[in-house]
Amino acid sequence: MIEQVAVRLLAGREHSRAELWRKLCARSYDSEVVDRVLDDLIHRRLLSDERFTEQYLASRQRRGFGPVRIKGELRERGVNNELISAHLNEQDEDWMGMLHRTHDKKFGVKPPDSIQEKARRVRFLEYRGFTGEQIKRFFQNI
16 A cells, blocks of 8 residues: 555656655654665665656756755755765856856846846845856856
8 A cells, every 4th residue: 555655656756765755654654664665666666866866956957946956955855965966066067058048038138237136136046046156157257
């Protein structure tokens, strides 16, 4: 029964082990039984934190989120720091292209015409999860 619930949840989308554990325990399943079922799903390669991390990262990147926000969200979902670091390189130049696209989608290509407008844009990009250094470099180049 519990295994069927877990597989049904995984059929909808990938989950991290910690995320799936929380969901199953919230349904009043015994935590020891949940641990055994999840270990079996990992052994059968139906559950994978690495696969979850890859898919989550790609999904959030497509939606215009930066590395700081994605890293925090992955931590909230129980992904360990080593796995996050292996898949998320904050120094990657692709982030600058994404920052540029995210900015232009929200504000257009026109540079800010006042300090207040620039501050508003900086706050938006920080909220989206881009680093201060990335934002600084971006505004130096527009």
